[in-house]
Amino acid sequence: MIPVKLALKNFLSYGEDVPPLDFTQFHIACLSGHNGQGKSALLDALTWAVWGEGRKASQEKKADSSLLRIGQKDMQVEFVFDLEGDRYRIIRDYSITGKSSRSGLEFQVREQKENNEYVSLTGSSIRKTQEKITKTLRIDYQTFINSAFILQGRIDEFSRKSARERKEILSEILGLSRYDELANLAKSHLREINNIIMTKESRLEYIYQETANLDFYKEKIKELSESYKEISQKIKTEEVKVGKLKEAINILKHKSEQCDELESRIEQQRQEIMRGQKEIELRKKEIVDCQRIISQKEKVLNDFKNYQKFNAENNEFSRKLQQIRKIEEEKVLTQRRVENERADLEVEVRNKKDRYKDLEVKVEQGTKNRVKILELEKKMEEIKLFEEQREEIRQKGSELNIKINSIKGQIERLEKDNKDNQEKLRLLRENPEGECPLCEAKLNSERKRKIEDNINKEIGLNLKRIEKLKKGAEESSKQRDRLAEKWREINQRLKDKDIWQKKLSKAHFEYEESKQAAKLMVGLQGEIKKIEKTIREKDYALEGQKRLKELEEQIKNIGYDEERHRKLNRKIEELSNAPLEKAKLEEAEKKINSLRDGLSELKENYQQKELYLKDLEKKKEKIRGELKELPSLKEKLVQEEQILNSGQTLKDKILEERGGYQSKFDQCLKLGKEKKKIDKELEKSKKEQNIYEKLIVAFGKNGIQALIIENVLPEIEEEANDLLAKLTNNGTQISIESLRDLKSGGIKETLDIKISDELGIRDYELYSGGEAFRIDFSLRIALSKLLTRRAGTKLRTLVMDEGFGTQDEEGIDNLVQAIQSISEDFDKILVITHLESLKDAFPVRIEVTKLPEVGSRFEIIKN
Numbered sequence: 001m002i003p004v005k006l007a008l009k010n011f012l013s014y015g016e017d018v019p020p021l022d023f024t025q026f027h028i029a030c031l032s033g034h035n036g037q038g039k040s041a042l043l044d045a046l047t048w049a050v051w052g053e054g055r056k057a058s059q060e061k062k063a064d065s066s067l068l069r070i071g072q073k074d075m076q077v078e079f080v081f082d083l084e085g086d087r088y089r090i091i092r093d094y095s096i097t098g099k100s101s102r103s104g105l106e107f108q109v110r111e112q113k114e115n116n117e118y119v120s121l122t123g124s125s126i127r128k129t130q131e132k133i134t135k136t137l138r139i140d141y142q143t144f145i146n147s148a149f150i151l152q153g154r155i156d157e158f159s160r161k162s163a164r165e166r167k168e169i170l171s172e173i174l175g176l177s178r179y180d181e182l183a184n185l186a187k188s189h190l191r192e193i194n195n196i197i198m199t200k201e202s203r204l205e206y207i208y209q210e211t212a213n214l215d216f217y218k219e220k221i222k223e224l225s226e227s228y229k230e231i232s233q234k235i236k237t238e239e240v241k242v243g244k245l246k247e248a249i250n251i252l253k254h255k256s257e258q259c260d261e262l263e264s265r266i267e268q269q270r271q272e273i274m275r276g277q278k279e280i281e282l283r284k285k286e287i288v289d290c291q292r293i294i295s296q297k298e299k300v301l302n303d304f305k306n307y308q309k310f311n312a313e314n315n316e317f318s319r320k321l322q323q324i325r326k327i328e329e330e331k332v333l334t335q336r337r338v339e340n341e342r343a344d345l346e347v348e349v350r351n352k353k354d355r356y357k358d359l360e361v362k363v364e365q366g367t368k369n370r371v372k373i374l375e376l377e378k379k380m381e382e383i384k385l386f387e388e389q390r391e392e393i394r395q396k397g398s399e400l401n402i403k404i405n406s407i408k409g410q411i412e413r414l415e416k417d418n419k420d421n422q423e424k425l426r427l428l429r430e431n432p433e434g435e436c437p438l439c440e441a442k443l444n445s446e447r448k449r450k451i452e453d454n455i456n457k458e459i460g461l462n463l464k465r466i467e468k469l470k471k472g473a474e475e476s477s478k479q480r481d482r483l484a485e486k487w488r489e490i491n492q493r494l495k496d497k498d499i500w501q502k503k504l505s506k507a508h509f510e511y512e513e514s515k516q517a518a519k520l521m522v523g524l525q526g527e528i529k530k531i532e533k534t535i536r537e538k539d540y541a542l543e544g545q546k547r548l549k550e551l552e553e554q555i556k557n558i559g560y561d562e563e564r565h566r567k568l569n570r571k572i573e574e575l576s577n578a579p580l581e582k583a584k585l586e587e588a589e590k591k592i593n594s595l596r597d598g599l600s601e602l603k604e605n606y607q608q609k610e611l612y613l614k615d616l617e618k619k620k621e622k623i624r625g626e627l628k629e630l631p632s633l634k635e636k637l638v639q640e641e642q643i644l645n646s647g648q649t650l651k652d653k654i655l656e657e658r659g660g661y662q663s664k665f666d667q668c669l670k671l672g673k674e675k676k677k678i679d680k681e682l683e684k685s686k687k688e689q690n691i692y693e694k695l696i697v698a699f700g701k702n703g704i705q706a707l708i709i710e711n712v713l714p715e716i717e718e719e720a721n722d723l724l725a726k727l728t729n730n731g732t733q734i735s736i737e738s739l740r741d742l743k744s745g746g747i748k749e750t751l752d753i754k755i756s757d758e759l760g761i762r763d764y765e766l767y768s769g770g771e772a773f774r775i776d777f778s779l780r781i782a783l784s785k786l787l788t789r790r791a792g793t794k795l796r797t798l799v800m801d802e803g804f805g806t807q808d809e810e811g812i813d814n815l816v817q818a819i820q821s822i823s824e825d826f827d828k829i830l831v832i833t834h835l836e837s838l839k840d841a842f843p844v845r846i847e848v849t850k851l852p853e854v855g856s857r858f859e860i861i862k863n
Contacts, residue, residue, distance in 0.1 A: 001081050002023075002081060002796055004023055004080040004082055006023070006045060006079050006080075007021075009074075010072040010074060010076070011069065011075050011076075012067055012069065013037075013856040014045075014855050015069060015072075015854050017854075021042065021858065023828060028820075028830075028831075028844070029831070030832075030833060030842040030844070031832040031833075031846045031848065031858075032838070032839045033847060033849060034834055036406055038855075038856030039832050042858070043149070043830075044067070046079060047141060049077040049079040050137070051130070052092065052105070070398065070402060070405065073096055073097070074094065074096070076091065076093040077091075077092050077093075078090070078091045086112075088109050089106075089109075089110070089118055090105075090107055090133065091105070092104065092105050105129045107121040107122050107123075107129050107132060108120055149799045150799065158779055163751040166751040166753075167709065167751050169783075170709055170751070171709070174708055176708060179705050180705075182699040183695075183696055183699035186692045186699060187696055189692050190689065190692040193688050193692060196685050197682065197685050197686065197689065200682045201682070204679075207672075207674065207675050211668045211672060213668070214665065214668045220661045221661050228655060231651045234647055235644065238640065238643055241640050242637065242641055245637040249633050249637060252630045252633070256627055262616055262619055263620060269613045270613065272609055273610060276602060276609060280599065280602050280606065283602060287592065287595050289588070290591065290592040294589060300581045304578040304579065306578075307572065310571045313568055317561070317565040320559070321565065328551075328555070330551060334551070338544040338548070342535065342540060346535065352527055352531075353528060356521060358517075359524070360517075362513055362514045366510065366517075369514070370511060373511065376500060390490045390494065394487070395852065397480055397487070403476050404476050407470075407473040407476070411466055414462045414469075415462075415466065417458070418459050421459050428452055450766070451766075709751075717736055717782075719781070720782040721734055723778040723818050723821075723822070727777070727815060731757055732771070732775065733757070734753060734775065735753075736751065736752070736753055737754060753779070755775060777815070784826075796826050796828070797828045798829045798830070799830045816841045816842075840863050843863055844862050846859070846860055847859045847861055
């Protein structure tokens with residue numbers, strides 16, 4: 001991985017509009033600046049973009065929110081890097097809205113085409129996208145900070161870890177996890193093979209049990225077949241008897257149905273005879289009614305004649321009335337138009353008078369608004385001064401928040417260091433003799449006392465620093481509280497700003513309206529006088545008034561008599577039934593003869609139906625005599641069917657039992673063939689089982705992985721000692737032991753670091769700060785170089801965020817020379833320091849500064 005570009009927004013001390021850091025401008029560079037300016041924040045941004053983790057957020061419950069710049073709602077980091085000929089881009093962002101937050105992660109690769117556009121590699125979730133990034137780099141965050149990325153205060157990360165943890169880091173650097181994957185894959189296959197073997201052995205046991213009864217099944221099948229043949233013959237004889245009985249019963253049932261049908265026809269015939277009687281009576285009544293109507297013929301004809309006469313005269317009056325109503329409709333419409341025109345003129349006068357009064361009010365209000373405008377403009381000037389004061393307080397408060405948070409972070413780190421030191425003291429006191437619980441080295445009482453004294457001194461110094469930092473934080477908090485109180489006072493005064501602004505805008509608007517109103521009043525007064533004159537002189541709707549007079553004259557000329565018309569209507573109503581009575585008379589004269597003829601025919605039909613009814617009753621009595629034999633036949637049929645059903649049940653039972661034994665017999669033959677096949681498969685599975693058991697051991701921690709680590713240790717020792725020789729003038733040497741002799745006998749796999757100088761072999765804890773730094777530095781560089789050469793990783797970047805304050809002038813020169821000597825092994829080297837003596841020791845310097853208004857900024861300077 002070779003960094004190309006890093007862009008930040010609202011990340012820790014960096015604000016918005018921060019220019020991106022272009023890594024293509026240097027091969028090796030020094031990142032310098034005073035403490036707390038934002039040097040390490042750049043590296044935190046890099047690791048947060050790639051792995052979602054940063055040194056400053058690793059101990060926080062809500063890591064992302066602790067990285068967000070104070071007072072901001074969103075942050076983003078964009079990181080571009082090259083890897084094995086391809087260019088990749090990662091964009092990670094985080095934002096908060098109220099009490100909720102949102103995180104985003106994009107992963108892209110640039111196409112190898114002319115347009116060079118980025119193509120998305122982003123997964124369906126942040127977790128899946130992170131897995132894809134880690135898989136592409138082939139390295140996780142912990143391995144990175146233990147090798148190629150030396151974080152501030154953690155250069156001794158590898159040296160102070162236990163032997164087991166060192167082996168885990170080496171395994172990750174060497175990519176030995178693929179052997180764990182192979183071992184797990186072999187275990188998975190072994191589990192499958194074991195399950196297959198267990199299943200097949202269980203199946204064989206089942207086959208042995210089932211095939212043991214083969215001869216018994218064969219004998220039972222023969223015995224049941226003979227019984228089946230015997231019962232089948234008996235069933236055939238019984239079926240013939242049942243068939244004959246059913247045939248005789250069916251014949252009688254058919255006759256019973258005939259009897260039921262005759263009964264139904266007899267009842268139907270009786271109903272028809274009753275209907276015939278009713279029809280004869282009804283026909284006689286119709287003849288009497290017709291005779292009564294014909295007897296009133298003279299009166300009916302006279303009433304109908306008068307009805308026609310009155311109706312003709314009434315129609316003429318109705319025609320005249322229709323003409324008058326049509327004229328009156330036009331008269332009403334014309335009158336309405338005349339009145340509407342007058343009403344429109346009256347409404348127009350009222351509206352114009354109301355408008356005139358409104359304009360008078362606006363003119364009076366305009367004079368008052370002029371004075372009000374001057375007062376409001378003075379008030380807005382005061383508000384502007386308060387806003388300027390509030391902005392100045394906000395900037396000071398933001399600076400104090402940054403300072404307080406920085407102090408809290410320092411206190412937390414010091415308290416954690418003291419907690420770790422107290423734990424070390426506890427472990428030392430619980431182990432009065434024997435091995436050191438921290439490094440597993442041999443300890444005597446003198447060495448133990450020296451280690452305890454050094455730890456106690458460090459605890460005391462940390463407590464003094466914490467006390468001093470707490471006083472500083474308390475003073476800053478008081479200053480911030482005073483500013484907050486002043487902020488609230490000003491906010492209270494500014495809360496009505498929008499109200500005053502609206503009042504000023506309204507006053508300006510009303511003043512302009514009053515000037516326009518004065519102009520409109522002059523023309524409006526003349527318009528009102530003109531309309532009032534038109535109403536007084538009735539000089540409106542002249543055509544309508546003329547048409548009203550013409551319509552009244554037309555109504556007089558029609559000659560309609562309303563009283564005569566009412567009398568005619570009463571007479572017509574009295575004779576309203578005359579047309580109906582005349583129609584009844586004509587109908588009675590027309591049908592009286594046909595009714596008399598129909599009456600004779602009905603009487604003849606009635607007599608024939610009575611004769612047919614007697615014939616049906618005779619047939620019914622004959623069939624009833626034949627049906628007396630039916631109950632005894634049914635009883636005999638039930639007895640024979642019971643005998644038949646019992647035989648059929650026995651037959652089915654024999655057939656079912658024989659089928660069961662036949663199925664088992666066939667299954668035994670099938671299982672015999674299956675057994676031969678399973679024997680062959682089982683032999684093959686056991687061979688595979690043996691292979692996978694051997695593969696699990698080979699791919700395990702004590703197999704190939706142990707051999708690879710054993711072979712790479714001389715390479716790490718050589719690299720570390722070459723660099724340590726330059727830093728200590730050949731005064732110190734490191735050796736790494738993979739095996740340790742046990743007191744109880746035998747050996748134990750380990751990964752111990754042994755350090756020797758002119759005084760002999762000493763424990764790591766007994767070396768001074770400067771000596772320990774050089775040892776840690778050499779080991780970490782050796783691991784970083786190993787990582788650059790590791791197949792599949794290609795991580796050719798080295799970052800050192802570690803203070804060199806423990807070194808004297810000669811030590812610093814040696815470190816610079818050592819860094820220069822390894823520069824060819826890396827494509828990018830970045831050294832972070834605040835020491836003035838190191839700023840010009842490298843060809844390029846990235847100077848970091850922090851401004852209260854905008855946050856941290858950096859500048860690339862070529863020496």
